[in-house]
Amino acid sequence: MLAGKRILLVEDEPVIAFAVEDMLADMGCEVVGPAFRLDDAQDLARAERIDAAILDVNLNDQRSYAVAEELERRSIPFLFATGYAEGGVEWPGSAALLPKPYRADQIRAALEQLFGADAG
Template identity: 35%
Template sequence: MRILLLEDEFLIAMDVEQLCRDNGAREVVTVKDLDEIEQDKVAENFDAAILDVMVSGTSTLGFARRIRAQRLPFIFASGYTDMDEVFQTFPGIPVVDKPYSGGDLIEALAAAISRLRGSGRV
């Protein structure tokens, strides 16, 4: 699997990257700013994504809408405190609160992938 990690905190990104690799990811691409990624082709280049709600002071919710439309499995992993919009806009999308355990993160990502795999996406 090739995982997109949208995270602007260096140490967290390193931990999540290693966690994903330890659990079978072939590659983890960390992006700390939305300008670093070609947003219209994410589903062509990745198998799943882990998104922080805010990166470099910018909301990732618009990006999340794009990848949901592309039917890319994703989860939110965030310490952002005002999550009402996330829960309302993305019902059924797993949200793992920081600080999180590695097991919680991997379980949420696996559930997101399984949900779309059952619908024929992955």
Template identity: 35%
Template sequence: MAEFRVLVVEDEWLVAEEHRYVLEEAGFGIVGPVPSVKLAIKLIETEAISAAVLDIGLNGETSAPLVPHLQHRKIPFVFVSGYTPSDVPEMLRAYPFLAKPVVATALVSALNKMLGQDEQEFG
């Protein structure tokens, strides 16, 4: 599965490192992690990315501006956020969402599903 590269956009260092660990253990390659929209756009434009894991709230901004960039390149994504479903901005509610703290198996499963992969044993 290492051919799949996942962009991680997360402003909390410890959470970003946890996502990195979980995804690497599941066999994904990691792009980032990065803590801002600006840095994420740069990676989306310059790196080969198979899927993305996005925090919604990023140091006073939201990751909403990333959606059109990802959609233009046909990169599937999932939001992983501490927001409750009712706190998710309305324009983002139609997209896949996992609540923090996210269970490792749920994150891996969501990515496998987006990438059309059979479920992989994790852990």
């Protein structure tokens, strides 16, 4: 189900980004990015072919909402990844949350639900 899906990964911590990149690769996904910075992430979100996105909410004290807006405009589903307690995401629309630290099974389940919901 996830094979060949192009997933935009936005994560400011390189070590973590590489780990998630490997996890997604293991799931058969193609990683767009990872983008470590907000402006890089916005460029990718605007221009790249993307099926879904994993957005770390907190990017070096900035928020990734601008990227989410762009994705929403393109009707691309996304997940907010956050280490904060619930309520730390101040996003007005509905958005699926992915808790940090990342776990491969959680990523897989969240993405499958994203595509499932999208399909259904």
